[in-house]
Amino acid sequence: MASTVLQFRDVSVVRDGNSILDGVNWSVASDERWVVLGPNGAGKTTLLQIAAAAMHPTKGEASVLEEKLGKTDVFELRPMIGFASTAMARKIPRNETVIDTVLTAAYSVTGRWNEEYEEIDTRRAQRVLSEWGLEGFADRRFGSLSDGEQKRVQIARSVMTDPELLLLDEPAASLDLGAREELVGLLGGYAASAASPAIVMVTHHVEEIPKGFTHALLLAKGGIVAAGPLAEALTSETLTEAFGIPIELTESNGRFAARAN
Numbered sequence: 001m002a003s004t005v006l007q008f009r010d011v012s013v014v015r016d017g018n019s020i021l022d023g024v025n026w027s028v029a030s031d032e033r034w035v036v037l038g039p040n041g042a043g044k045t046t047l048l049q050i051a052a053a054a055m056h057p058t059k060g061e062a063s064v065l066e067e068k069l070g071k072t073d074v075f076e077l078r079p080m081i082g083f084a085s086t087a088m089a090r091k092i093p094r095n096e097t098v099i100d101t102v103l104t105a106a107y108s109v110t111g112r113w114n115e116e117y118e119e120i121d122t123r124r125a126q127r128v129l130s131e132w133g134l135e136g137f138a139d140r141r142f143g144s145l146s147d148g149e150q151k152r153v154q155i156a157r158s159v160m161t162d163p164e165l166l167l168l169d170e171p172a173a174s175l176d177l178g179a180r181e182e183l184v185g186l187l188g189g190y191a192a193s194a195a196s197p198a199i200v201m202v203t204h205h206v207e208e209i210p211k212g213f214t215h216a217l218l219l220a221k222g223g224i225v226a227a228g229p230l231a232e233a234l235t236s237e238t239l240t241e242a243f244g245i246p247i248e249l250t251e252s253n254g255r256f257a258a259r260a261n
């Protein structure tokens, strides 16, 4: 049976007197795959920071994996959350090998030092690499990889610990068309598996929504414009409202495209 992995009740985040998030009510179940869309500055990354137990709401209440933030040890919670973002990627040493980049997730560190890894960890890291199309890359240096390969390593790292919640902040940003399609295809396969955790992916482009994603959250100015099953929450009307320009959304075979109308 599905459990609730995220529960936001009236969540607000205030910085310098400005509401970055304003009264957000949102819940995510373990079998759901969410895309989060909205204009620059809408609060998407802030929302993801709370979901990652990396930030507390200023007001309201947020539960992550059924633990209330502020009343739980976030250091116990975080290993159960996979998080891939550009900020995270910046912490990975350029000369780290790909296998160590993935393996070190087991200790929540970046940069291998003196940790001891079990054979089972190494085997799991190798399996995860092959699942993300990275066979043969284990001994390559992270800094020598293409953007597309680096993005896949970051995701492989974030699923290494078998998380119960996977957060992806713009995983396809800066990728060329081929690399994007490869990544979106892999994410679609991952999303379709019942063994995969709940997924929340922030993106700027509806073209990057993989097949198999089930729900959408549209944010604007820190508030929710629409939230729910994809077919209801992601429409020309909701995109038009969120972005403040007339937008036409089209769908073909489970993939989306959008342009100004």
Ligand SMILES: Nc1ncnc2c1ncn2[C@@H]1O[C@H](COP(=O)(O)OP(=O)(O)OP(=O)(O)O)[C@@H](O)[C@H]1O
Pocket (backbone or CB within 6 Å): 015, 016, 020, 038, 039, 040, 041, 042, 043, 044, 045, 046, 047
């Ligand atoms: N620590 C902070 N202090 C003041 N303002 C902040 C702080 N962190 C974020 N903001 C502001 O809050 C707003 C929302 O930021 P956030 O990064 O969550 O938006 P976003 O939707 O992810 O934007 P983008 O699509 O550009 O990445 C922005 O206007 C940002 O400048």
